[in-house]
Amino acid sequence: MDMQGKFIPRAQLDDWLAELAARFRVWTPRRAGQEDSGAVVYLPEARQPELNRKPTESAKRVIFPRSEPLLRFLRKPDPDQTGQKSLELQVPDADGPNLVFGLPPCDARGFLVLDPVYAGVKGQAGDSYYLRRRSQTVLIARACSRALTTCFCHWVGGSPSSTEGLDVLATEIQEGFLLQPLTPQGEEVLDSKLLLSAGKEQMEAAQSAWQAAEKTLGPGADMQGAQEALRALFDNAAFWQAEAASCLSCGVCTHLCPTCYCFNITDEAVGEKGVRLRSWDACMFSLYTQEASGHNPRQDKAARLKNRIGHKFSYYPELYQTRNACVGCGRCIKSCPSRLDIRAVLTKALALSRPAAGKPETTAPATVRPAAKPKVNKPATSKPVAAKPGAAKRGKEASHA
Amino acid sequence: MAVQEELKKIILGLLPQVDCVIGWGPGPDLLCASPYFMRRPEEVDNFLAGPMATQNTALYLPEYKGKKVALVVKGCDSRSVAQLLAEKLIAREEVRIIGFPCAGVADMGKIAARLAPHGEPGEAEKAVYGEKELRITMAGRELVLPLAEIKADKCLRCAHPNAVFSDHFAGEKAAGNDDEFKDLAALETMSLEDRFSFWEKEMSRCVRCYACRNACPLCVCRDHCVASSRDPHWLTQADGVSDKLLFQVTHALHLAGRCTGCGECQRACPAGIPVLLLKRALSRAVEGLFGHSAGLDPETRPPLLTFQVEERTIKEKAW
Ligand code: SF4
Ligand code: SF4
Ligand code: SF4
Numbered sequence A: 001m002d003m004q005g006k007f008i009p010r011a012q013l014d015d016w017l018a019e020l021a022a023r024f025r026v027w028t029p030r031r032a033g034q035e036d037s038g039a040v041v042y043l044p045e046a047r048q049p050e051l052n053r054k055p056t057e058s059a060k061r062v063i064f065p066r067s068e069p070l071l072r073f074l075r076k077p078d079p080d081q082t083g084q085k086s087l088e089l090q091v092p093d094a095d096g097p098n099l100v101f102g103l104p105p106c107d108a109r110g111f112l113v114l115d116p117v118y119a120g121v122k123g124q125a126g127d128s129y130y131l132r133r134r135s136q137t138v139l140i141a142r143a144c145s146r147a148l149t150t151c152f153c154h155w156v157g158g159s160p161s162s163t164e165g166l167d168v169l170a171t172e173i174q175e176g177f178l179l180q181p182l183t184p185q186g187e188e189v190l191d192s193k194l195l196l197s198a199g200k201e202q203m204e205a206a207q208s209a210w211q212a213a214e215k216t217l218g219p220g221a222d223m224q225g226a227q228e229a230l231r232a233l234f235d236n237a238a239f240w241q242a243e244a245a246s247c248l249s250c251g252v253c254t255h256l257c258p259t260c261y262c263f264n265i266t267d268e269a270v271g272e273k274g275v276r277l278r279s280w281d282a283c284m285f286s287l288y289t290q291e292a293s294g295h296n297p298r299q300d301k302a303a304r305l306k307n308r309i310g311h312k313f314s315y316y317p318e319l320y321q322t323r324n325a326c327v328g329c330g331r332c333i334k335s336c337p338s339r340l341d342i343r344a345v346l347t348k349a350l351a352l353s354r355p356a357a358g359k360p361e362t363t364a365p366a367t368v369r370p371a372a373k374p375k376v377n378k379p380a381t382s383k384p385v386a387a388k389p390g391a392a393k394r395g396k397e398a399s400h401a
Numbered sequence B: 001m002a003v004q005e006e007l008k009k010i011i012l013g014l015l016p017q018v019d020c021v022i023g024w025g026p027g028p029d030l031l032c033a034s035p036y037f038m039r040r041p042e043e044v045d046n047f048l049a050g051p052m053a054t055q056n057t058a059l060y061l062p063e064y065k066g067k068k069v070a071l072v073v074k075g076c077d078s079r080s081v082a083q084l085l086a087e088k089l090i091a092r093e094e095v096r097i098i099g100f101p102c103a104g105v106a107d108m109g110k111i112a113a114r115l116a117p118h119g120e121p122g123e124a125e126k127a128v129y130g131e132k133e134l135r136i137t138m139a140g141r142e143l144v145l146p147l148a149e150i151k152a153d154k155c156l157r158c159a160h161p162n163a164v165f166s167d168h169f170a171g172e173k174a175a176g177n178d179d180e181f182k183d184l185a186a187l188e189t190m191s192l193e194d195r196f197s198f199w200e201k202e203m204s205r206c207v208r209c210y211a212c213r214n215a216c217p218l219c220v221c222r223d224h225c226v227a228s229s230r231d232p233h234w235l236t237q238a239d240g241v242s243d244k245l246l247f248q249v250t251h252a253l254h255l256a257g258r259c260t261g262c263g264e265c266q267r268a269c270p271a272g273i274p275v276l277l278l279k280r281a282l283s284r285a286v287e288g289l290f291g292h293s294a295g296l297d298p299e300t301r302p303p304l305l306t307f308q309v310e311e312r313t314i315k316e317k318a319w
């Protein structure tokens, strides 16, 4: 890590963000809504970031918006052919550079999951909309001072002070932040008269903050063999039905997730004028796999949950030969109306694939920090189906993932 | 909790007769439970009832058509069951209802707001609900939140804490409160412009996840919703407030006279948008116009799903 750190007192943070706002569209996590409800959402507002609660949603919308115009179209009478219409297409203006301040490190790692999908691997064309924004977005993460019960970044290679995918790491110390540049872009944004240079003492304070945060995480998990374990369960409908029993088939998990990247494309026209939109879609929605014929290969919520978890920990890492498509941010657990726990499903899947380690454990009702041992309610109906060699064969479902 | 133990006995007794018993069990933390589907006696050990049992168990009933299930219900859950029955969306002989005197559930938003100076709920190292308070240990410090302060608003105004009907009941019936729709006052004293900007601001956080819709036990369209139908394409997928609000208004109107006020739509919303207010306004209107409250009687048809030449409460000829 670069030792040329800077320091900003907390009281000056807004001034620095305001200075940056002259060059970037600055996004910060902000508390919005009524006192007893509301949420922490990323807003293009360069002031008073919420630093006591973790953001409810992920930062992915900064680079991959909830809905974005891909092109605008206009049908006009064709002057050359009476009665015919010509089509005028217009690519929307590109927006300027973005900077996100205060995202948790797992959100930044989320973009590393999106990258291979949109960068055009294996000689395919990349997604210009995504890539343009990606290359023009500076990420300043804030090391987490404490993990939540739902956090499990350390299961999937992350940590509360992970620097992966960051331009700057900010660590809260001594009523301010130590700011460490990690890329040339990061160095550039730290070139400000408002920032003081940081000394050895501040580096040490940051180091002990990272260690303290690390200790607030529950024990890790051995994820070895997750790909195979999930593949082996592909045809075990009973397992997935039991796991999905409480699922609502809503899009909370996918829409808050920093790594879910599926979209839909619609033409939204009013009269002769319209826009082609790309907007978030979710594999948890029934319509996602609805085919024009009326057939739906994923008939029930169990098949959809299987896809979501299978995709994160099996199909994606296999397809892209890379990391899991989950950064362990825990949002899909924390905000799930049924509080379905992706860790518990994963743990059960792994346990079923490890005959020696034996059966899934039963729930201990009174533990409070379950990251230590994710609750494992023995699925009532899911007798582990002996995985036959052919059971790993994937249907057409998987290729849709 | 004595009632919880009594409920477990009833559940154990019913297990052999049903496909499963739906109640609540341990969630990822002790602040909030998860819906829990019990099939085997040993699973009943982990059954939970109390302030953490927030979810409406009635939501799952239509999925179990053709199978027999038993359901543990809070008062509000039982109203959803009654409404499902009134609309013939489920069959009476397929459900067994287990009631108990509900003392109200915790509101996670209120807990978060009370904890805000110290941290957030997910940082709790320990959480124990007592009779009157929630004790949370955070960063080595114990914080005590009186239940009265963290109870969901719907519970503070709940008129039916006991199941409105049941096949089994554990414990002594509890007293209810009056519902005077006071929650609507703040909005109604606003000018129309202010009210609109209130909704614009709130809905701007909507991520279109449709948890509000899918958590509603009385939403009958779900997978065929106008908000996501592709052909015809009723609502644009643009990230604008007007379409998001249009969906909320659609949901509220579809629920007029059917909504029992269970509040699941609002509880489920990850963005903390007070979408229940819209439905509450319509519930009050239906009560005023037709003298009807939804989910009190499995035999009564909701007024907007039927037609009377002369409505009992509307004297057309008198106009
Ligand atoms: S799957 Fe869940 S825990 Fe993993 S990155 Fe997505 S929201 Fe976070
Ligand atoms: S609304 Fe009534 S029945 Fe429902 S949880 Fe609150 S107190 Fe219990
Ligand atoms: S609209 Fe909301 S309050 Fe009414 S029944 Fe549906 S979920 Fe319950």
Ligand code: SF4
Pocket (backbone or CB within 6 Å): B205, B206, B207, B208, B209, B210, B211, B212, B213, B268, B269, B270, B271, B272, B273, B275
């Ligand atoms: S649950 Fe909330 S965020 Fe999701 S669609 Fe409904 S109002 Fe929008």
